[in-house]
Amino acid sequence: MNPNGSTRLPSRLARSAVPAAIVLILAAGVLPRSARAQEEPSTAQAPPAAAPRRTVLTDPTEAVLTIHGETEVGGTSPIEMDPHWTGKYSITIEAAGYSTARGKVYFPEDASSPTLASEPPGLSPGLFLRSLNFPGVPALMSGHRRRGLALLTAGVGGVAAVVRDQLEYRSKLKKTDAESQFRARDFRYARGRWQVYTAGVWGMSALDYMIRSRMDLLEATPTRVRVGAPKLARINVVWRSMLVPGAGQDYANHEGRGFVWLSATLLSGAAYFIADESHRRIETKLGRAQDLLETSGPGELADRQADVDHFTSLEKKSKNLLNGLALGTIGIYALNVIDAGIVGTGGSAGERKVSFSAPVSPHGAAVALTYRF
Numbered sequence: 001m002n003p004n005g006s007t008r009l010p011s012r013l014a015r016s017a018v019p020a021a022i023v024l025i026l027a028a029g030v031l032p033r034s035a036r037a038q039e040e041p042s043t044a045q046a047p048p049a050a051a052p053r054r055t056v057l058t059d060p061t062e063a064v065l066t067i068h069g070e071t072e073v074g075g076t077s078p079i080e081m082d083p084h085w086t087g088k089y090s091i092t093i094e095a096a097g098y099s100t101a102r103g104k105v106y107f108p109e110d111a112s113s114p115t116l117a118s119e120p121p122g123l124s125p126g127l128f129l130r131s132l133n134f135p136g137v138p139a140l141m142s143g144h145r146r147r148g149l150a151l152l153t154a155g156v157g158g159v160a161a162v163v164r165d166q167l168e169y170r171s172k173l174k175k176t177d178a179e180s181q182f183r184a185r186d187f188r189y190a191r192g193r194w195q196v197y198t199a200g201v202w203g204m205s206a207l208d209y210m211i212r213s214r215m216d217l218l219e220a221t222p223t224r225v226r227v228g229a230p231k232l233a234r235i236n237v238v239w240r241s242m243l244v245p246g247a248g249q250d251y252a253n254h255e256g257r258g259f260v261w262l263s264a265t266l267l268s269g270a271a272y273f274i275a276d277e278s279h280r281r282i283e284t285k286l287g288r289a290q291d292l293l294e295t296s297g298p299g300e301l302a303d304r305q306a307d308v309d310h311f312t313s314l315e316k317k318s319k320n321l322l323n324g325l326a327l328g329t330i331g332i333y334a335l336n337v338i339d340a341g342i343v344g345t346g347g348s349a350g351e352r353k354v355s356f357s358a359p360v361s362p363h364g365a366a367v368a369l370t371y372r373f
Contacts, residue, residue, distance in 0.1 A: 052111055052223045054081040056091075059218055059228035063095035081107070088117050092143075093215055093229040097346050099251050101229035102143050103215025114225050116217040121230065123210060131206040135198075138209035146259040147250060151205045154266040158198030161273075165191035182284050190277040197273045201266065208244045208262075213251055232345040241340035245333055248340035257343065261336040268329040275325050279318040286311035 058065060058077040066074040069089035073079060086109045093101045104117040119127045131138055136152025139145075165187045172184035219226035230236075232252055241248030245265040250258030289311050293304040 053083055054085075054107065054114070054222070055079070055224050056081060057219075057224070057226045058093055058095070059226060060095045060098060060231075063093050063098070063229065066092040066094075068092075090143075091215060091227060093227060094253075095229060098229040098231050099213035100253050101213045101215040101227075103217075103227065105217065105225065105227070111222045113220045113222055114217075115220065119214055121214045121216050127210060128206075131209040132202075133205075135201045135205035138205060142209065142212065144212070144250070144255075146255060147208065147246070147262055150259060150263045150266060151201060151208070154201045154270065155198065155205065157270065158194055158201055161194040162191055162198060165194060179288075182288060186277075186281050186284050189280050193273050193276055197269060200269070204244050208247050211240050211243060211247060211251075234341070234345060237343065237345060238337065238340045241337050245336040249336075249343050252340075252343050252345050254343055257339065261332070261339065264332050265329065265336065268325065268332050272322065272325040272329055275318065275322045279315070279322050282311060282314050282318050286315050 056065060056067065056077060056079045061077065063077050064075070065077045065079050066072075067079065067081070067089050068091075069085070069087055071082075071085055073081075086107050088104055088106050090102065090104050102118075105114050106117040107114045119130075133141075134152070135155030136148040136150070139148030139151060141148075169184050169187035169191060172180045172187060175181070213230050216228045216230075217225070218228045237248035237252045239248070240251050241261070244262070246258035246261035248258070249255075249261060286308070289304065289307040293301070293308050296304040
C-alpha cells in the first residue's frame, strides 16, 4: 500500500464533505420557511374587481333613452354602457303613452350595484323641502327650463314689487303731511297684495315640482339596470292642471302648451294685482276729493266738484277693468283644465323611428344611427 494514497483519501473526503454540509445547512433553513409559507395565510389583498359592462333597460321596453354625464349616449333601449362610465348620470326616458321621466343614477367604480341619485316617484320629506326653493329654481334644476323661467320671472317680479312698496311706505310714513300719510297707506296695501301674489307663485312652483313625473329605478344589479316612466292616464293629466295651470299638459309631454297656460295665468294674475293697486290709489284720491268738496268755500265749489266727478269716473273704469281681469284669470284657468281633458296622451318623443347617438368613452368615439321599423 502506498503511504501517499493513505494520506490523500481523507483530504478528498474532507473537500467533498464541505459542499455537502453547506447544501444541508441551506436546505435546513429554506424548507421550514417554505412550510411556514404554506401554513400561514397570505396577507396581500386582491386587486378590486373591475366595473362590469352594464345594460340599461326601460319600462316600457324600447323607449328612447338619453344618458348624460361625463359622457353622453342616446338611442332606443336597451343601451350598453362602457365599464369606464362611472359616476352620476342624468337619464331621460321618452316613450309613446308614457310621461317623459327624468332622474339620476350613480354608477360606482367597483362591481357593486348602481343606486338612484334623484327623488323617486311619490312624496317624501326631502322632496317637500327641495320644492320650497325660490320659485322656478326647482323646475330649472330638474330640466324644465321654460316652466322654470316663467315661475322665476314671476317670483322675482313679485319680490321686487314687495321691496319697492315697502321702501315707498317707509319713506312716506316719515312725512307728517296728510297727503304723504294717505300715500303711505296705499303703499302698505299694495305691499300686502304683492305678498299674496308672491306667495301664490311660490306655492305653484312647489306644487309644480312635487307633482311632475319622475324616473323610477326598478332593478339594479352590477350588470343590469332597469328604469321606468309613469304611464299616462287622463285623470292624472287633469288633476295636475287643476293644481297648477299647464302642469297636466307638461306631464302629457306637451311642454309648449303647458308653458303657454302657465305664463298666461301668471301674467293675468300680475295684471290683476297691478290694476288692484291702481284702483286703490284712485279710491284714495276720490276720498280726498270728496273731503275737500265738503270743506270748500263757494269759490272752490265748482273745481272741487269737477275733481270728484273726474275721480268717480276713473274709479268706475278701474273697477270694470279689475273685474274683467279677475274674470279673465278665472277663464284662463278654466280653459286650462278643459284643455287638459282633451290634450293627446298617446304620443311622445318615444314614437320617433330614427334616433341618433354619439357615444364617447376613454377608448374612443363612435356614431350610431338607429331606425325602428
